[in-house]
Amino acid sequence: MNKYPTAPESDVVVSCRVRLARNYSDIPFAAKMEDAHAKETVSRAVKSIQNANMLSMYRLFPMNEMSETERKILVEKHLVSLDLISNKVHGAAIISTGETVSIMVNEEDHLRIQGFLPGLQLEKAAQLAFHADDVLSKNAPIAFDSKWGYLTACPTNAGTGLRASALVHLPAITIMKKMGAVIQAFGKIGFTVRGLYGEGTEAEGNLYQLSNQTAMGRSEEDVIRSLIDACEQVAEQEREARKNLIEHDQDAFIDKMMRSVGILLNARLLDEKEFMRLMSDVRLAAGVGIINAPISAIDELITKMQPASLSSLAEAPLNARDLMLLRASEVRLSLSTLIKDNDTFISEEIK
Amino acid sequence: MNKYPTAPESDVVVSCRVRLARNYSDIPFAAKMEDAHAKETVSRAVKSIQNANMLSMYRLFPMNEMSETERKILVEKHLVSLDLISNKVHGAAIISTGETVSIMVNEEDHLRIQGFLPGLQLEKAAQLAFHADDVLSKNAPIAFDSKWGYLTACPTNAGTGLRASALVHLPAITIMKKMGAVIQAFGKIGFTVRGLYGEGTEAEGNLYQLSNQTAMGRSEEDVIRSLIDACEQVAEQEREARKNLIEHDQDAFIDKMMRSVGILLNARLLDEKEFMRLMSDVRLAAGVGIINAPISAIDELITKMQPASLSSLAEAPLNARDLMLLRASEVRLSLSTLIKDNDTFISEEIK
Numbered sequence: 096m097n098k099y100p101t102a103p104e105s106d107v108v109v110s111c112r113v114r115l116a117r118n119y120s121d122i123p124f125a126a127k128m129e130d131a132h133a134k135e136t137v138s139r140a141v142k143s144i145q146n147a148n149m150l151s152m153y154r155l156f157p158m159n160e161m162s163e164t165e166r167k168i169l170v171e172k173h174l175v176s177l178d179l180i181s182n183k184v185h186g187a188a189i190i191s192t193g194e195t196v197s198i199m200v201n202e203e204d205h206l207r208i209q210g211f212l213p214g215l216q217l218e219k220a221a222q223l224a225f226h227a228d229d230v231l232s233k234n235a236p237i238a239f240d241s242k243w244g245y246l247t248a249c250p251t252n253a254g255t256g257l258r259a260s261a262l263v264h265l266p267a268i269t270i271m272k273k274m275g276a277v278i279q280a281f282g283k284i285g286f287t288v289r290g291l292y293g294e295g296t297e298a299e300g301n302l303y304q305l306s307n308q309t310a311m312g313r314s315e316e317d318v319i320r321s322l323i324d325a326c327e328q329v330a331e332q333e334r335e336a337r338k339n340l341i342e343h344d345q346d347a348f349i350d351k352m353m354r355s356v357g358i359l360l361n362a363r364l365l366d367e368k369e370f371m372r373l374m375s376d377v378r379l380a381a382g383v384g385i386i387n388a389p390i391s392a393i394d395e396l397i398t399k400m401q402p403a404s405l406s407s408l409a410e411a412p413l414n415a416r417d418l419m420l421l422r423a424s425e426v427r428l429s430l431s432t433l434i435k436d437n438d439t440f441i442s443e444e445i446k
Numbered sequence: 447m448n449k450y451p452t453a454p455e456s457d458v459v460v461s462c463r464v465r466l467a468r469n470y471s472d473i474p475f476a477a478k479m480e481d482a483h484a485k486e487t488v489s490r491a492v493k494s495i496q497n498a499n500m501l502s503m504y505r506l507f508p509m510n511e512m513s514e515t516e517r518k519i520l521v522e523k524h525l526v527s528l529d530l531i532s533n534k535v536h537g538a539a540i541i542s543t544g545e546t547v548s549i550m551v552n553e554e555d556h557l558r559i560q561g562f563l564p565g566l567q568l569e570k571a572a573q574l575a576f577h578a579d580d581v582l583s584k585n586a587p588i589a590f591d592s593k594w595g596y597l598t599a600c601p602t603n604a605g606t607g608l609r610a611s612a613l614v615h616l617p618a619i620t621i622m623k624k625m626g627a628v629i630q631a632f633g634k635i636g637f638t639v640r641g642l643y644g645e646g647t648e649a650e651g652n653l654y655q656l657s658n659q660t661a662m663g664r665s666e667e668d669v670i671r672s673l674i675d676a677c678e679q680v681a682e683q684e685r686e687a688r689k690n691l692i693e694h695d696q697d698a699f700i701d702k703m704m705r706s707v708g709i710l711l712n713a714r715l716l717d718e719k720e721f722m723r724l725m726s727d728v729r730l731a732a733g734v735g736i737i738n739a740p741i742s743a744i745d746e747l748i749t750k751m752q753p754a755s756l757s758s759l760a761e762a763p764l765n766a767r768d769l770m771l772l773r774a775s776e777v778r779l780s781l782s783t784l785i786k787d788n789d790t791f792i793s794e795e796i797k
Contacts, residue, residue, distance in 0.1 A: 346771060350714035361708030363701035420697060 101391035102214025106382035107330035109262040109302065109394055110173065110213050113221040113319065115228050116247045116256035116310070117206040120238040125203060125248050133185030136205045140189060140198060140231055147230045153196075158186035167403030173211070173262070178202050195220075196227050203248045204256075206231060213391060215326050217259055217319050244311065254311030259322045263329060266301040266379045267336035274303075277329060281305060285313070286325055300371035300378075300397065305329070337383050352380035359430050364416075365423040370400055377430070388433045396429050452742035453565025457733035458681035460613040460653065460745055461524070461564050464572040464670065466579050467598045467607035467661070468557040471589040476554060476599050484536030487556045491540060491549060491582055498581045504547075509537035518754030524562070524613070529553050546571075547578050554599045555607075557582060564742060566677050568610055568670050595662065605662030610673045614680060617652040617730045618687035625654075628680060632656060636664070637676055651722035651729075651748065656680070688734050703731035710781050715767075716774040721751055728781070739784045747780050 102108075118124055119139065122132050137157070144153055158166060158180060166180040169188060179186045179202040189198040199207040208231060210223030238246040245256035252258070268274055278288045289304040305325065307318045341348050355376035359365070365373075378393050380386045398404060400422050406413050409421060453459075469475055470490065473483050488508070495504055509517060509531060517531040525545060530537045530553040540549040550558040559582065561574030589597040596607035603609070619625055629639045640655040656676065658669045692699050706727035710716070716724075729744050731737045749755060751773050757764050760772060 346714050346767075350774070353712040353714055354709050357708035357710075357712030358705050359708075360712075361704040363697050363704055416697075423701070 101389060102212070103216060104326065104330050105214040105390050107263055107265070107333045108215040108326055109264055110211060111215055111217045111220050111261040111326075112173070112209055112211050112259070113217060113224040114207055114209040114258045114260070115224050116204040116245065116252040116258075117208060117228065117231065118204050118238040118246060118248070119206075120236040120246075122205060124238075125201070125205075128185075128201075130185070133201050137185070137187045137200050139235060140187075140200050140206060143231045143233060143235060144189065146233070149230065153189050153191055153198075156188040156190060158183050158188075164403045164406050168407060171401035171404050172398055174209075175199050176202060176207075179207075196223050198227060198231065204252070213394070215261065215323065215330070217261065217323050217326075221259070221315070221319050247310075251308075252310050254309070255313070255315050255318070257310050257315050257318060258306050259319050260304050260306035261322060261326045263303050263305060263326065263333075264301055264375070264378055264382075265303055265329070265333050266375050267340050268329075268333050269298075269301045270340065271336050273332075273336065277332070281325060281329075284321060284325060285309065286322065299368065300375040302371075302375075337379070341383065349385055352376050352385050356380065356386060356430070356434065359426050360434075361427070362423045364419040365426060366415075366419050367402060367422075370422060370426065371397070374400075386434050388430075392433050396426070396433070399429075400426060452740060453563070454567060455677065455681050456565040456741050458614055458616070458684045459566040459677055460615055461562060462566055462568045462571050462612040462677075463524070463560055463562050463610070464568060464575045465558055465560040465609045465611070466575050467555040467596065467603040467609075468559060468579065468582065469555050469589040469597060469599070470557075471587040471597075473556060475589075476552070476556075479536075479552075481536070484552050488536070488538045488551050490586060491538075491551050491557060494582045494584060494586060495540065497584070500581065504540050504542055507539040507541060509534050509539075515754045515757050519758060522752035522755050523749055525560075526550050527553060527558075530558075547574050549578060549582065555603070564745070566612065566674065566681070568612065568674050568677075572610070572666070572670055598661075602659075603661050605660070606664070606666050606669070608661055608666050608669060609657050610670050611655050611657030612673060612677045614654050614656060614677065614684075615652055615726070615729055615733075616654055616680070616684050617726050618691050619680075619684050620649075620652045621691065622687050624683075624687065628683070632676060632680075635672060635676060636660065637673065650719065651726040653722075653726075688730065692734065700736055703727050703736050707731065707737060707781070707785065710777050711785075712778070713774045715770045716777060717766075717770050718753060718773075721773060721777065722748070725751075737785050739781075743784050747777070747784070750780075751777060 119136060122128070122135060141155060144150055156169065169175040170177055170180060172194065174190055174194060174197040175188045176199065179188065179199045182201055185201045187200040189200065190196070195211050197209045197211065199209070208224050208227045210220040210227070212220045212223070240246055244254040247253045247256055265274065265277070268277055281288055285308050286305055287308045289306070290298045305322065307322065355373040359373050359377065374393065374397050377386065377388070378390065381388045381390050381393055402418060405418060405422055405425070408425065409417070413421060470487060473479070473486055492506060495501055507520065520526040520539060520541075521528055521531060523545065525541055525548040526539045527550065530539065530550045533552055536552045538551040540551065541547070546562050548560045548562065550560070559575050559578045561571040561578070563571045563574070591597055595605040598604045598607055616625065616628070619628055632639055636659050637656055638659045640657070641649045656673065658664075658673065706724040710724050710728065725744065725748050728737065728739070729741065729748075732739045732741050732744055753769060756769055756773055756776070759776065760768070764772060
């Protein structure tokens, strides 16, 4: 039903990521690292990229040279973890210009190599990560044990060192109170469901992260294949739930979605939680074809309106109230250009 | 602050009315009336208008020739009372083409002669009523006692037979929980506060009817002058309350108003109560200059969206759900053409 398929399954799957945990065998692991070691991991990673003649494709983000806002923007874009930005002295990120590869240096492991793509493109995201892994491992001693596989700071990551994850938008399953069953089903096949920014965070805007629980006992291909299958299944369940909601009471469904659109287009004060709740309706409305707006643009708007990204739009630091005002004014502007000819669209496509 | 002053004080005073109760002295009063009497009052009233060569300026609405919907539309336009339309056999209304004069025949009294105008124009409304009274009384014996004045079915109307009333929009006073004090103050000077459709009805949309309690002991001029003064005072209080609300938190105030606008412009289902609540915000927003829409058009929309008026738009009878759908769709259409260039307007006039 999506008129603008920007990425496969993007009506449900926002983005996907494959992350590889790697450590240099000749440098102590994080817990026993000294300053010189931490500096060495960063310079070694940069050198590997230089040796591969790929420096122009990447940009280095040393945490200690960035403001708190700049660091948080990387988290809001899902390019780095909260753990990385808490390592303000030695943490660094090496991010590709297209933001499809991000290498976190001195997070829990020496290297956390990540490949990202919008929608459900886990195999391609894996290729991105493995290609970067090849570059970083070339002529560098990586901690690997023939019995245990890749060695990592935390044993849950040992083995393949791989975590595959997908950010999925499940508003209809949530409305129908079926998230409990989904989480249980995912648990049975070795996957876990987390909030928007990973472990211990909330599922704001009905956005959930699916990822494998352990990195041992299953091959990389197997984990990625299983997550693709699971994502396709949950996407089908979500579409079925959306269809049921619409069939149950189409007018009430459209009414709810369009009221959220109306508030976003007119409010003068928007806090983060309300914004996420309303944008979830907008994303759902676009997903089922109630409004005529590209999903990729909606996802971009969601990211841009997070607190740090929003703050960066202003010249001066903003208090909570100023953020609410700025968010509302930016959303009015962006959303009104995004959404077009809705009445026409509804009458032709749905009614 | 109102950019489109369609009628005096119309930012607060929606409309005003002067009503005169009259009875023919040679026909039994309502309680003792027989069929022939009731027919005689109607034909006599029509004849008086004919004798004055004014038939082309009026239209006769006999209740027994109208559908329930048609009868209710007259109530929603405030042209006739609920009491009149409950007299389905003999009740009639004689209404001027401009809908500024409405003569109810066989309501509680033989004749209830009403003059209506938008905004606060009570003296002109009184002129309209007294002129119609002259026409109807010419060569007809009207029940009048030199001690008691005009005689009426209910003693509260005896004397002048005059009730002056004003429909006022008091959202800010209501929000600030000062309606109790206003009602008390009006009571002290002999005025009473009622809901939108008169006695025992609710003040939907923060709309209240102010009127004199008795018709004896005070001259017509005195009652009208007092109500004008009272309306001017309450209008000033309301404007002061609006100013206080805006000064207290302008962004929160505009936010609340514009959210209501946004919901009205986008909802697909609107029940009557919610519609009235949201339109009260729209009327307030227009009154203080937050939105650029003529108040007279807003008042017209409020009337047009009442259940019977709305039903008449459809070919077939509508159930409650259909009414909600039709109301939402009509409001989207009307309001979007009414409201223009809001952001610009706000930045120039208020901010």
